[in-house]
Amino acid sequence: MTGRLARRAAGAAGLGLLASAFIYLALAVGGLHAPYWQLWLSCTALLVLFALLGARGDPAEPLRPVSLAEPETQQRPYRQMERWEWRLATTHGDPAWYARVVHPRLVTLVGQRLWQRHGVSLSRDPARAREVLGADLADFLAAPPATATPSPAELSRLTTRIEEI
Structure with missing residues (x-):
């Protein structure tokens, strides 16, 4: 004491x-x-x-604000990007994994972005969504490729289009 x-x-x-x-x-x-x-x-x-x-209750140093984020996330702010990079890297050559894991998440992401930025629902108003997304991205989101995963160049092009929405 x-x-x-x-x-x-x-x-x-x-x-x-x-x-x-x-x-x-x-x-x-x-x-x-x-x-x-x-x-x-x-x-x-x-x-x-x-x-x-x-x-x-008399702290020697001022209290820091409490964050609900994981300590590792605070130290590594791009941890989620590493996770997506890993997911996309593991899909190379495995269309079943891509169709089961990555594609549904991309559809959800685009659907949320479309709703937030344009007030258009991907499922309720597919014609208007296709108009906003463009035919290329709309076709990509409609169904995952059955035989091959998208190439890194194709994913890069589509990601750029998603960011423009």
């Missing part, structure tokens, strides 16, 4: 002695009886607890 905490605890113990005497006398006037040592122990324990918890 540091000297500061010891002084707080000693002060609380002394205050506990006075508080227990006051409570003992108040009970006696009311015609009730309680053993003094129990009153002293209870008061002192509570006051020492409050003193120690109060000392804990």
Whole structure:
């Protein structure tokens, strides 16, 4: 225990002695009886607890705002990009994986972006969505390729188009 905490605890113990005497006398006037040592122990324990918890509230350094993000994400802000890069790299030569994992997420991403920027729903208004997206991107999103995954050049071109939306 540091000297500061010891002084707080000693002060609380002394205050506990006075508080227990006051409570003992108040009970006696009311015609009730309680053993003094129990009153002293209870008061002192509570006051020492409050003193120690109060000392804990005096931080040596200012508090930093709490973030709900993972610590690793705070240190590596582009972690999600690495995840997408990994997903796309693992799809090379595996159309089933691409169709099951990547393509639905791209459709969701484009659908959200289309709704936020243009107020057009990809599923409810496919004609208007096709007009905004362009035939190339609309065809790409309509169905995942069955036999091959898109090439990096094709994905780059489509990603650029998605960013323009």
